[in-house]
Amino acid sequence: MSEEIIKNIMVGEHEDYLINMGPQHPSTHGVLRLEVSLNGEDVKKVTPHIGYIHRSIEKMCEKDTYKQIIHLTDRMDYLSAHMNNEAVSLLVENALQIEVPERVKYIRAILDELSRIASHHLWWSAFGMDLGALTTFFYGLRDREKILAIFEESFGSRLLHSFITPGGLMHDVHSNFRKDTLEFIKYFRKKLPEYKSLLTDNIIFHQRTKGVGKMDKKTSVAYGVTGPSGRGSGFSCDVRKIAPYGVYDQIEFNEILKNDGDVFSRYLVRMEEMEESMNILEQLIDKMPDGNEYTAKMKAIVKLPEGEYYQRVETARGELGVYVVSTGAKHPYRVRFRTPNFSNLFVLNNLAKGGKIADLVAISGSLDLVIPDIDR
């Protein structure tokens, strides 16, 4: 099985009609080069070339202390910035056996879910635009602005926050945080039916996405495709259910699974996840304790005991894993990120073979790739 996978990834012969969906292209969502070899209109092989935005984050982490790593993790999958920060913070707290206050755990979970909704908004906008429905771009971003306004009020920045640190949070959230979040939930529940009638029910959309890019459960397990893309094929991989962290074991929510494995099921998984996140948010805001503590007591200089540590979280795109090897010093010896987009990208060849170019665009849109996460 692994030989097949390796042969799939190797570069093909250059006698075919090659088209480069090059690093600058309106629909590859970042700097990714796809070498597509075509036979007329049918795709024979897709070879991705990565590395155009490699910034050696893992190497830079080796010279920083654990609190300074946080601002680098923001910049990997920038649409789920809070969850990336949380991965490293949880790793440090579990290694040092520090107990954070309940309120901090609830706020972390609220921020995670808000980022998840915002990330799915951006995905919906860009997906509609790739398929040609250009108004979806503006409707999705208009609604995402409300979430970014909540973030700006509390943290001062809209996208890259570096807010969740080892020990708790950087500072307390704004006093309007709860009220604004509830208002947003009310506003967005009214807008979600519009999304449904504009894109989900549209017959042209069904024809473009049903039956396209089928991925069965075995393939998604073999390639390690997690997140909504994997759950669209029936692979039950939600880290919030398998290895709950924070307060997720006290919240009731469903894991959304579909069995068809085509582009339409992956689309439906994400749309229903947005609804599910809103239900989770309402429960969290209900149960959040009052007060204003925002951090546990921590030493200024953090030194992890010697050994290896691993922590998993569920970002908007899949399972993020952080692996740290420590020799007892202030800096980690080696930091390695297992990013979800890296595994999600390489299943593209398997899915796009035999389809048309238009299908390739739809499939890569449904896998929801963020390229800086692949290259780190």
Added chain:
Amino acid sequence: MNSIIKYFSDIFKGVHTLWEGMKVTGKYFVSPGEIVTEQYPENRDTLKMTDRFKGEVIMPHDENNQHKCTGCGICEINCPNGSIEIVTRKVPNENGKMVKIIDKHIYHLAMCTFCELCIKTCPSDAITWGTDFEHAMFDRSKLTKVLNHPGSSLKKKEVKS
């Protein structure tokens, strides 16, 4: 016969979903609602950012041109990529002893990643966020700022008696 019925019902169902989609955009055409565009350069006078907006790092000075920075250098140690350089000099204080005070607190705005570690770890609360966001310059050297104003001095801490 069944296939003919299915043919026509497919057409009707398809056209119905298309009409539903058109109603959404048509509604926005007729009653646009909220226009989300901000007319930026025209509304500069009335534009107010939120209090915590991360525009740049500033050192607030009070009306006597005094600040709170003691020149300890903790912000320089905590900055992950060297955006802060502290230059100190020794002066005699009122007892005649030579003490270290801040000469220049150099802040490289071009390299700052806005991670907030300098502000959080400052023991004297000397630096904080400013809300100015228009930093575009034609010359990169203008982005290196000296945070303490010329001629300013350290504000003495109030001694609780």
Added chain:
Amino acid sequence: MILDIYSFSTLTHSINKGLNAVMSPLLATIVELVIVGVLFLMLYAVLGLFLVYLERKVCAVMQNRIGPNRVGRWGMFQTIADLIKLLMKELIPIKRADQFLFNLAPFIVIIASFMAMAALPFAKGLQAIDFNIGIFYIIAVSSLGVIGILIAGWSSNSKYSLVGAMRSGAQIVSYELSVGLSLLSIVIFSGSMQLSTVIASQADGWWIFKGQIPAIIAFILYLVAGTAEINRGPFDLAEAESELTAGFHTEYSGIKFAFFFLAEYMNMFIVAAIATTMFLGGWMPFHIGDWTGFNHIMDYIPSIVWFFGKTFVVIYLIMWFKWTFPRLRIDQLLNLEWKYLLPLNLMNTVFISFIVLMGWYFK
């Protein structure tokens, strides 16, 4: 039904008499030709610029934002600024492209749409060419545009352009059939292909009302097929930015690109104008039966205002399609034509012939 709407033929007759009195008949004819040509060129350019601006404003309102609003009041001069920018751009020469064909392609596209526009009836008495095979001429001439597209794609010597042009060629040729059949249904109703006769037969009511359901079906089918003819709306694969950069006009820059761009918008105008003429009554005002008072008031509005008003309503419909729906894939597009539009059209045409024979429609 007495129509006392102002007729432009009085104006044209007076100009004709004036010219003939001053110079020899041959020279007068030449001067008239030059006047008509210049008027058409001006109309083409001004309408093209206005349509581009209108599209940007309409799509902006649908998307909760303001369109262009900086250049001139309400952004009126935005298209002129764009045109000046395009004129000043460098015409990038391609070394290994077929130079003659590469330069010829934009001109073919413009000439085809120009020739089609010459036969449109703009107002009562303002129709430049009035053949007795009017509508047939328009359909034939607007098909010449596809030659321009194929030449553009082939001579650019670029993979993207070639794939885009081939797709576009297949699409346009297939949808010609539906366009022709939909318009044929109105020819059956009115009994003539000459445009002025078709309009005159709508003096007591537009065909879309007189022909009831079959005419409405024909109208909808014509709109769908017309949008596909002009490479617009949900059928704009040939220039889909997110798939193949810009399709067949990737390699064109400057004024040549402006030609393609302009021709696309003017084709949209022509499709809308034909729909207005055949289905919505051309320059005929909106009369209701015997309400002579109402009809009298409707007659005061000049016929040219009626024509342009109706055309812009149809143009708005076409724009609405584009900004709502995702794109169709090439095989789904051809599927739609050959399996759905063409059989429906054929059935509709047979049905219409039957009811015309039986006389079951409002005369």
